[in-house]
Amino acid sequence: MRQPLDWDLLQSFLAVARTGKLTTAARRLRVDHSTLSRRLTALEESLGSKLFERQVSGYALTPHGQRLLQRAESVESTMLAIQSDVGQASSRISGAVRIGAPDGFGTAFLAPVIGRLLEAHPDLNIDLVATPRSFSLSKREADIAIGLSRPAHGRLHARKLTDYELGLYAARANPSLWAGLLAPDDIAAHPFISYIDDLIFAPELDYVPLVSKAVAPRLRSSNLIAQYQATAAGAGLCVLPCFMADGDARLVRVLPDAISLTRAFWMIVHDDMRDLARIQVTLDFIAAEVAKSATLFLPRRRDG
Secondary structure, X not given: OOOOOOHHHHHHHHHHHHHOOHHHHHHHHOOOHHHHHHHHHHHHHHHOOOOEEEEOOEEEEOHHHXXXXXXXXXXXXXXXXXXXXXXXXXXXXXXXXXXXXOHXXXXXXXXXXXXXXXXXXXXXXXXXXXXXXXXXXXXXXOOEEEEOOOOOOOOEEEEEXXXXXXXXXXXXXXXXXXXXXXXXXXXXXXXXXXXXXXHOOOHHHOOHHHHOXXXXXXXXXXXXXXXXXXXXXXXXXXXXXXXXXXXXXXXXXXXXXXXXXXXXXXXXXXOOOOOOHHHHHHHHHXXXXXXXXXXXXXXXXXXX
16 A cells, blocks of 8 residues: 655655765654655655665666656745744744854854854754855755855845955964064965865865965865864964954964955855744844954954
């Protein structure tokens, strides 16, 4: 007897279709992988079609699966709209929100304040993914993404959070790195810390050519927190966000008038998700916290 087609089965299908991995999808749905496997089997039996090719690298959609993906995403949009209508009618915010953020913003700024959101909404759960990468909202890798640029396409809503300033920093305890620097080209004589070129996830992070074309980094890391800690330990000079570095007594800013870069943080959400009560509350909280910290992100505008 075929199992009736229900929303749980479609959610399971969408999770596997988007991740390509049974275990990853199971974690996202908060079920064990055997339960998820049974759901996929039930869905295939219900439809009488094979939806996935099980490969060594993961789960790949068959032509039937590709057709179902379009229909399932349409159903998902309808279900989200229903949740939004019900959520707006209730004053109690509940559910889970996954926030994808660059490692610096997610770790140094958002992590210390996010507890206030949870205190205000005891039934809300937050997954904070603070890692140096871009997030696909269409694949539901995150519900809210913090990006470095406004998305150029897709059914996405973008809200600018703030500009932020970056400067050149070195370990205060190691004046041999910074005491004699008079101009950006002088930096070439000292060790420099930066990103690994082929692992830069956004062009906005390619700072080195803007600092000095004579600079050749000797220490590279894909992770901003690693760069930050190496700088504080005296491994070299590094471009760092002021909201991270200015409050650290271990660091000194170098050539502040000659080297000052400005970038932006954008808050991005899929159009299907933006009106959900739990999403809207989280968006408003992040925006409010950033607004309260304006001089942290743009320190040189304190007097402006």
